[in-house]
Amino acid sequence: MSVTKTGGPGAVGAARPEPLPPGLMKMGVVLALGPILALLDTTIVNVGIDPVTRALHSSTAAVQWVATGYLLAISLTMPLSGWAVGRFGARRAWLSSVVLFVLGSALCGLAWSTGSLIAFRVVQGIGGGMIQPLGQAIMVQAAGPSRIGRVMGTLLLPVSLAPVLGPILGGLVLDHLDWRWMFLLNVPVGLLTVLLAARWLPVADRSGLPVPRLDVTGLVLLSPALTALVYGLATIGAGGAAGPVAVATGAVLLVAYGWHALRVGGREGRAPLIDLRLFARRGFAVATANGFLQGAVLYSSMFLVPLYYQQVEHTGAVAAGLLLAPQALGTAVTSLISGRIADRFAPRPLILIGIGCSLLGTLAFTQLGRGAGPADWLVVGSLALRGAGMGIVVIPGMAAVYSSVDKVQVPAAAGAVNVLNRLGGALGTAVLTLVLQEVQEGQPGSAGAAFGTTFWWVLALSALSIAPALLYPGTARKPA
Known part of the structure; x- marks a missing residue:
């Protein structure tokens, strides 16, 4: 094939x-x-x-x-x-x-x-x-x-x-x-x-292959940029100037790296740490944008769900972590299934189905703190549905990333994909932490309802991922 x-x-x-x-x-x-x-x-x-x-x-x-x-x-x-x-x-x-x-x-x-x-x-x-x-x-x-x-x-x-x-x-x-x-x-x-x-x-045969030079300038710019962004996003909710200053510093360094990478990317014998020219490929750009948003949704929800049960339901740390089990099991089952069909069918319908499952699975959490709140069976089922949706989305998206680049570009593509996924997770968690804090301060004494309001933002993040998903191919091409 x-x-x-x-x-x-x-x-x-x-x-x-x-x-x-x-x-x-x-x-x-x-x-x-x-x-x-x-x-x-x-x-x-x-x-x-x-x-x-x-x-x-x-x-x-x-x-x-x-x-x-x-x-x-x-x-x-x-x-x-x-x-x-x-x-x-x-x-x-x-x-x-x-x-x-x-x-x-x-x-x-x-x-x-x-x-x-x-x-x-x-x-x-x-x-x-x-x-x-x-x-x-x-x-x-x-x-x-x-x-x-x-x-x-x-x-x-x-x-x-x-x-x-x-x-x-x-x-x-x-x-x-x-x-x-x-x-x-x-x-x-x-x-x-x-x-x-x-x-x-x-052991791969590397005889005759050129040995790349380390992009020292890119390393000096990109690694501190990502470190500052992750640190700033992780601490911005604690108040003070450290978080915003770190985010601003990371953003400036990231722009400087972009200028550097585009300047040296086409030169013979030189390659930037992450080649931004990969994003000129529609498939790579669409898939990494979707992965960035999915990272924001996944990591932020893995932060919010245990936190709700610890702060509002007074559940222990281990038990709160175990509440994510239905979501993980849903992801495990559907990732195995979607992996079998992602090699045979176009990604767009699969990814849209997965996003739809994630959206439906998030709705119950928007009702936290309102009345009696969602029933336990609904929470468990919703977590499983959210996980199933994520499992459906991830595999076709990853297949799309790697099938859009040449074999020699796969290591660089893997680095870019994982970096953006991490940044998405850090950004999503930081934004939702700030939202939760603002809502809690505006609604004192109603901690459960504050979480419900914050999950509307999770729903919005999931909905945003529909935009890049619509740019995936909707029909599979016949093999050559």
Whole structure:
């Protein structure tokens, strides 16, 4: 089965796809373990902030940097993924990222103070930042255009369950073991991942390929820009000047990077960290815009739902995290199904169906705090429907991104996609946090209703994603 390039995504025929070879499935298992490690670590640590604060005799404001420092380190290194593949090879770069993540985990487990723990979390984040984009690049290049949807659907299945397993594991660790085991548990799983990767990931022949130079100017501009934006968006709701100043600084650096990237992008032997010329391709631009908005919707809702149950329903942290289980299960099921059909049909109808499910699944939450509020069964069903919609949207969107670029551009495309998704999540969470605070201040004593009002904004964010979705191709092209 082949792909006809049309300048837009989804240019695949509707013939029955060939089965995935066992070697490719083994690669998928290994490459899924890396993102699972990183996601589990993030969710476990979020549950354990309070015990770490007590154990290290620190303040909540200081210990919050254990989570924030990790996210900033990821933002700092993620743009390097495309260059790392060209310089070291995808296999070596991915293995190095996992090894650094495991080393950072071991050091976190040995931390003796808040400062040392924050520093080691930064090491962990530097390794974790490139695991997902590098893994995606390896799988897409190995799978080929006709199998992208099924491969990405298979990868997303276990990854989507990590936000559910994280709070459970975190609760068990904190109930029965020392907080240090939140990090030390990564070590044996990470070492197993490295051993399996060394055996199952093929060594690519790089003889004769040019070795790219590191875009130092781009690195100096882009990585601090993304770090400042993520930090500013994460802290802008706390008040004070730090958040707005960081956002403004990040925006200025981002504009400077755009000017630099467009200036050097066409020069022989030079390549920017993220090639902005990729966005001139309709398929890539449409898919990444949709991914940006979907990131805003996903991460903001994963923040709001547990927060509502903790602040209004007075649910414990672990139980609140488990309330996201229906959403994660919905995503897991539909991502596997949509992965099987995304390689055969045009993306537009699939993505519009997914957005419709997300919109319907959000409606119940707009009624929080109004009267008796939505029934428990309706909340569970709505979460499952929202997750199902996201699973339907993600796979065709990712297939559209990677089928719109040449094979050699896949690593750079993976870096751009993941950066924009993270930025979308940071922006969506920051905006909705500000909305929630403003509504709570304007409606004192009505916390539940404030959440209901904020979910109308979530609904609006979901509706915004319809605009780029309409630009996807609506019919599949026959294979060449």
